[in-house]
Amino acid sequence: MIIVNTGNGKGKTTSAIGQIIRALGHGQKVCLIQLFKGKSFYGEQKILQKLENLSFFNFAPKHPYCFGNKGHQAAKSECLKALKFVKKVAKGRKKYDLVVLDEFNIALRDGYIKLKVLLKVINELNLKSNVIITGRCAPRLLITSADIVTEMQEIKHHFNIGIKSKMGIEY
Amino acid sequence: MIIVNTGNGKGKTTSAIGQIIRALGHGQKVCLIQLFKGKSFYGEQKILQKLENLSFFNFAPKHPYCFGNKGHQAAKSECLKALKFVKKVAKGRKKYDLVVLDEFNIALRDGYIKLKVLLKVINELNLKSNVIITGRCAPRLLITSADIVTEMQEIKHHFNIGIKSKMGIEY
Secondary structure, three states: OEEEEEOOOOOHHHHHHHHHHHHHHOOOOEEEEEEOOOOOOOHHHHHHOOOOOEEEEEEOOOOHHHHOOOOHHHHHHHHHHHHHHHHHHHHOOOOOOEEEEEOHHHHHHOOOOOHHHHHHHHHHHOOOOEEEEEOOOOOHHHHHHOOEEEEEEEEEOHHHHOOOOOOOOOO | OEEEEEOOOOOHHHHHHHHHHHHHHOOOOEEEEEEOOOOOOOHHHHHHOOOOOEEEEEEOOOOHHHHOOOOHHHHHHHHHHHHHHHHHHHHOOOOOOEEEEEOHHHHHHOOOOOHHHHHHHHHHHOOOOEEEEEOOOOOHHHHHHOOEEEEEEEEEOHHHHOOOOOOOOOO
């Protein structure tokens, strides 16, 4: 099953984290591959690193947008490393019940990963795992391939009245 | 801060669970109060019960809709117990950084809890905690009071082509 969490609202990654906790609770094996999230900036990363049956990997810790629009080439090269790793997971012997590709839609949007290539890998993963892809701007073809698609739509957000991101809420 | 996860799509509760994991990762104290979710049916419940700094409570385990539309009175009485408990949390000495009221929008929708009463308690809670309220059909007044509102909008769901709920995905 292919699940996509997209849209401009809050809840895409946190919902994927919730799905991971749900799957782990049933004794399922989970692989989480994150892009652009650092290694221990987000609170959940500190908990996830300790959970049994969860393999957790990070690539491209710094998105150029958050770091002065520099380093597009470095980000692209890191995303391609991540893609290579996902291919290995898809072809590997280890069976995960759930594979989460966090923020991979952003890597597609920014041209770091080609949609056609990622779709092929997702379809391979889908032969043995449920797959969740998160990030705003999910491309139409990914939506067409998916079984469940949710658009997290921002109705209201405190950022819009100038409030900065808060620990425990946004990170 | 008051956060509302609503809409007909997937991700309202799982996103709240992700927020809990995020907050716990920063050493924050969290209180989760669930309605209509049983006690160990959902995978996440098995993990959440074991996490440090999380107080986890269940009320009204059976929603009448899922159990043959019987027992509205019992569900209402359980929801009122839950409300009483939330009031105790709001007035209590223990300081939670985050309080999650899972599916309380459903208790409002079905008339088990009065909006005016719940809003008062939420505003009290909000003096010392971040508060997340989940469930479809969030009422307009709750949205007005909130700082962040996300509508989880269903773009596509496998239920609609007759596929039943799956372990690790829907529960």
